[in-house]
Amino acid sequence: MLAAYAYLHGAAPWAVALLSVLSLVPVSDSRRTLVNHTSASLWKPRLLAKLDFEQPLDEANRTLVVVPTLLTSPATVDAVLSNLEVHLLANRDPNIHFALLGDLKGRGPAASGH
Secondary structure, three states: OHHHHHHHOOOOHHHHHHHHHHHHHHHHHHHHHHHHHHHHHHOOOOOOOOOOOOOOOOHHHOEEEEEEEEEOOHHHHHHHHHHHHHHHHHOOOOOEEEEEEEEEOOOOHHHHOO
């Protein structure tokens, strides 16, 4: 509406185009909010099924828990490894394994040499 108002009052074409593009962000956000609200009112939330780990996992259900992380400093590495150790010690099941999927902080595609 703002772009139409600017057009009717003789604004430059570039200004009308800029206002049109800038007005798309709040409009799309409003639409998303409306869809989220409508879907939440139409479909009531329900509990999801959960896994019961009271008993140890059998061999057929072996699980690998992968923790993704971005390694930005030595302190981050220490913190991530400490957190992973806590998870391991809290889950002593022999069929639950933990892995760290990490990447070093880079400077973009040029940093990889490709």
